[in-house]
Amino acid sequence: MSYRITGLNAAPFVHLYGLTDAALRELGVQRIVADARPGYPDRIEMRDAEVGEIPEAMRGRLLSLRAYDDKGQMLDADVVEGCDCGALIHRLFENPDAAYIHAHNAKRGCYSGRIDRA
DSSP, X not given: OOEEEEOOOXXXXXXXXXXXXXXXXXXXXXXXXXXXXXXXXXXXXXXXXXXXXXXXXXXXXXXXXXXXXXXXXEEEEEEEEGGGHHHHXXXXXXXXTOOEEEEEETTTXXXXXXXXXX
16 A cells, blocks of 8 residues: 655745744744754654655654544554554554644654655
């Protein structure tokens, strides 16, 4: 089974590009600078992704994968190490009602990406 992983759409964030830390704070946004590897994943560009593989930003993290139907209702969910998530993606998509999967970083709970059937 093939699938595609995409990051967030950049359009809602374009107005933030280039703003100073002070200007971001006024909008309730905090700039974070990674100081270790793995650091903080870029959820728009899904950096360092290789063809046919799970993006590096997801591989090294504990993930919560959540399958949803086409009405946005959660059907199933499980937690898996990112490097092992391929099998869980396949299992969740075995449900014919699963329209897409959201991946979240399990420890901090942040959105990591969306997985769709290809």
